[in-house]
Amino acid sequence: MKITNIELIAVGIPRHTGFVNKHVIVKIHSDEGIVGIGEMSDFSHLPRYSIDLHDLERGLRSVFIGRNPFDIMQLNQELVDHFPETMYYYEKGSFIRNGMDNALHDLCAKCLDISVSxxxxxxxxxxxxxxxxxxxxxxxxxxxxxxxxxxxxxxxxxxxxxxxxxxxxxxxxxxxxxxxxxxxxxxxxxxxxxxxxxxxxxxxxxxxxxxxxxxxxxxxxxxxxxxxxxxxxxxxxxxxxxxxxxxxxxxxxxxxxxxxxxxxxxxxxxxxxxxxxxxxxxxxxxxxxxxxxxxxxxxxxxxxxxxxxxxxxxxxxxxxxxxxxxxxxxxxxxxxxxxxxxxxxxxxxxxxxGLGVELDEELLDKFRVADLSWNDVSVHQLQDRTSIK
CATH class of the missing domain: 3.20.20.120 (Enolase-like C-terminal domain)
Structure with a gap:
């Protein structure tokens, strides 16, 4: 099995507090028609810089397309080279690595007809x-x-x-x-x-x-x-x-x-x-x-x-x-x-x-957003995940 494409979809979903979190849904496509899904969770947090999703998608395609998804350890090593650890709690590179690794496990487990556990x-x-x-x-x-x-x-x-x-x-x-x-x-x-x-x-x-x-x-x-x-x-x-x-x-x-x-x-x-x-x-x-x-x-x-x-x-x-x-x-x-x-x-x-959950394409379209921009969210909102008071 080979990876044929990477898709990244940004979504913005409000919490009950009113704060809107932005996440990225990952799709890893394969030549056998199996699609692995993952989640780069909660980009709406400090530090206050954003990710260019189009650029990230192109970069990940250059790493993953044509590769065997079962080479999970090797692909993770390469992800660390591209998005290294920085000893920081909310370091964005770890969010990216997490979403891709989720999707690799989902894809491989589906291929094997077993659950990720x-x-x-x-x-x-x-x-x-x-x-x-x-x-x-x-x-x-x-x-x-x-x-x-x-x-x-x-x-x-x-x-x-x-x-x-x-x-x-x-x-x-x-x-x-x-x-x-x-x-x-x-x-x-x-x-x-x-x-x-x-x-x-x-x-x-x-x-x-x-x-x-x-x-x-x-x-x-x-x-x-x-x-x-x-x-x-x-x-x-x-x-x-x-x-x-x-x-x-x-x-x-x-x-x-x-x-x-x-x-x-x-x-x-x-x-x-x-x-x-x-x-x-x-x-x-x-x-x-x-x-x-x-x-x-x-x-x-x-x-x-x-x-x-x-x-x-x-x-x-x-x-x-x-x-x-x-x-x-x-x-x-x-x-x-x-x-x-x-x-x-x-x-x-x-x-x-796989992971045991299935994407709902209608909900994905409903919550889809154009990018991961911050707009006018304040530092206090980012720290406490609340609406303005």
Missing amino acids: EMFGGRVRDKLKVCYPIFRHRFMEEVEENIQVVRNRLEQGFDVFRLYVGKNIDADEAFLSRVKEEFGSKVKIKSYDFSHLLNWKDAWCAIKRLTKYDLGLEMIESPAPRNDFEGLNQLRLKTDYPISEHVWSFKQQQEMIKQEAVDIFNISPIFIGGLTAARKAAYAAEVAGKECILGTTQELSIGTAAMAHLGCSLTNILKTSDPTGPELYIGDVVKERVTYQDGYLHAPDRNKK
Whole structure:
């Protein structure tokens, strides 16, 4: 089998908050008529520069056309040469590598008439416990809005939440107090996610305030600036709660292992550059005796299905993971979205080949946009994924 063409389609899909995320849907065509699909998720994030989609499509065609899609390892090596790691969380090259690697796995698994998880050696589970995100409080009046989010999502079966913190600690504390008062043991806050906003000393002060409201807390996430491994280590020695950090390059992961900076690695294909790279990072964590969770940038169903296949094949995911992206959007581009039930992300049925999701061409046209431009989106919107207030 040979690759005959690469198609990239930009889509813009609003979240329930009003913020519009732009993604790129990947199609890899083959000479056997099989098409692999993938997702370059969430280009609407910092750093604030865009990708010329036409130029990217031409460049990827020059790398992929005529190649055997089963040469996944070699093609990934070449993708790293063209779109290298930069030790940055939202580095756009990893988004590109991720979408192409998704589509390669989908194409190859379809050709073999198996699911992607079977390409990974099978499953150790069929579902992943996941949490719904509560976005960062900027103003005290947002506390009531977020309490209503908890009410609504609890009715849908989501009983575990991840709280973004660090911008308004008074509001964060007020929210936690309200959750404890209204929901008690019905609701769990699995993590406080600082998203690198504070230095480790300020994060430590905030942690001491917020952990008075321990509602099943599993971990503290990203409580130091990016790549501040010493700061993570200092904080890890002070708190009894596990420290978690995202993996966005193998050099960074190596340093975190060497400096004993974290307890739990947050691994997401979008940030490390694809399913192939994510599996390597998870195996490295396992060798180092570390647990993993599956992270997210809040993907659509294609990217989330890829993560479900990955997460259900890993043995060292022992705590609540994050992928709930399809629940955050008003629409999608597939015929059937991935399934959530009782707070779990279910992997696509084993009888569905490849990633187990099918593009809906009408929805693809509905949400299609001309480019990945930023327009007048503010920095605060990019950081907090919200509409203007």
